[in-house]
Amino acid sequence: RGEGRREIVHSPTSVIIFLFSNTREQSKEFMAAAQREGMMASEFVFILPWLQDGGKEDSPWIGTDGSMLHNVKDQYANAIIIDDVNGFDNTILTPFLERVKEEGLTEADVDVANIYAYIYLFDALKLYAMGARKVLNETNNPASVLDRFRVWNAMRRMVFPGIVGSSGVASGIITMDDRAERAPLYRGFFISPTQDQVMAMAHMEPTMIDPSKCDGLANRSGCYDIVVTDMMTNFWPSIDGRMPLDEPLCGFRNEKCDYTLLIVGAGPRTAQLGTFRYCQRRPIIFNRADKNMFQQMKAAVHDNINPFLGISFNEKEEMLLV
Template identity: 35%
Template sequence: MVLNEKTIFEMAKAHLIESKLLDDQLQFELVSVQGCGDFNGVAYASKMYYLQNVKAFVGPSCSDEMTAVAKLATIWNIPLIGYVSSDGYLDNKLIYRTLARISMSASNGITDAVVALLRHFGWQRVSIATSESTVAAKIISEFEAKFAVNNIEIIAKVVFPENMTAEEYIASDKLRKIRETSRIVIVLFGSSLSDCVDFMRAIHLEGMDNDEYMYLLPWLYHDVTSRAPWWTPNGTIIPSIKSDFNRAIVIDNEGILDIANNNFMARVLNETTLNTSNLTQALTMTSIHSYLEMFDALKLYVIAVRKAINESGQQDIYLDGRYIWNKMRSVRFDGVSGPVIMDDQAERVPLYAVFFVDPEQAELTKIISIEPRRMPNCDGLINNTGCFEMFLTDVGDGVWPFKDGKLPSDTPECGFLGEKCDHKVQIAVGVAIIIIILTVVAILIRFQY
């Protein structure tokens, strides 16, 4: 037996009974199937609804299936909780009216964090370096939409083929476009920092990692094996890779997720029949953090149903999916994946921080804390937002090894090609003045003679 959805659901159910959220008055039966691939999710969802009388869904885990199932759930008035699907368009609750999402890696969360960071440092002109991968393309489209409404100008979007070497990046001559147009560069080639190792190497070889440049690296996806790419599995540093990332900025989770991964693994081993070998085998197939989110998705649903029954006094209120969805809005609880904060559209508010790759430190150095705060007098159903804003607080003073301790500007003082510091005209004028003065002096001397 390997780790699977049913194992986690049973663990979550036992936890809910232990914590008194489930009791004799509130119980449910779990049904689990694999719901991704060839629209199996749509087929199984229809079977569950029409033949098995299922009244709530958790998953499916893939966005393509989620899009279709979420629309069906809206028609059926069934609550649906997504625990992995991260595409930004799924936050549109005018379409997906009964969908709540508890994923910690939703693209709308990371884009909000990056926008807040750019504003914090006064950067309004950026370029994007990315690849043709499907993962990167989806996230970059979210960045483009978010930047457009926040008056952040994308000067250049440079797209490279997948899996290029550093030498191929240089040979493509596309780095020149970045050099000639921008100094603040968002680098996103996939879900992990490891996806941009060769690009950062090319940047280093081309001398584009000096005081004028800043590279922002969103880290989208973590599992229990995730570490910065300059760490080897046995815990030693690869200096050549580390130096390529030096002085870059990483936007990542607060660190809670890594602790939660380890704690959850220990809990699985303690509370199930799985052993270390089973767990290792499972982790080769999927990420552990999706199981944490699945666990918390079930807890969110039970909290919402319990709250709905208590407030309405109706035992069958769980049949009203839209009503249950409303009770998932603005909910907070402690989950196995860390603090769970749901916004006013039943979307999880992720907890991010900003880290600096310090040349003098092996580990990432936290420089900015990002705190989500609820906006006063805000109703997400009226203004179609989550009613949360990102507030940034500097916590890493004195870490910048740049000239005069200042971060790069989005526009160099001398211009991108040095044109603003070209003194040819001034030199020519000065030479002309000197020639005129010498000529006048010569004439006066001759006249005096």
């Protein structure tokens, strides 16, 4: 906290990414603190990766009664939230409740606040069943499903739909990477200061790398790339609607731009303008000799000159001769 620390952050930084364990609540505190320190979205791009764990929480700017907390939402203005593709809708909730009702249960029989735990458990069981079925089909030997490595190997790079409700709505497509771990599927959401609903701006989908070029067992990676696809453009609050460059044209500390010629060229012109303005603004003062000359001019009489009647002047702006 303090001006010194703010300048340390401000000088080399244009993008701020922060991640907390208690995602929503702590991000709200951070955004409030950033606003108090004068770190506005016009100077920085705030990116908030939100973690989904357990319950499906409301946005920090939604009150307990469902009302919009505009003072809180204003703190998030122009921020970008990285969340699950269904983080701001009920796409995952609808098929889950439909499947629950198919089993003769009601919403009251389950803990909807723990929706993600249910869905992840369902996906894990479905994945195991599909892996075991694949091994059984390949070997035609029921004992082979007890071979953990073989079942695990069958799960690698598997793609399958999540929960599918009776209406046909699915919770999403699940992609397993080369280590049979769930590959992330995210979406970027822009918090517009003029709209109540968040705006989906980018889709982030895993794309598997060719097995001949990547082996998860050898390099201990998932062997996938995240492909980002823009879902909308010209949304950023700038003159041309574009987001800031990854690096300013002149660098973060203006080290890539040489202002020597500009300074040398502007120096004489500035001095000339300053001298001109000084002369123009200098008070007009008449000494005794000037006043005597004015009296003589006023007394002069000749057919070829106009009579001098007097003088009127403002000490700093103008002088009129009559």
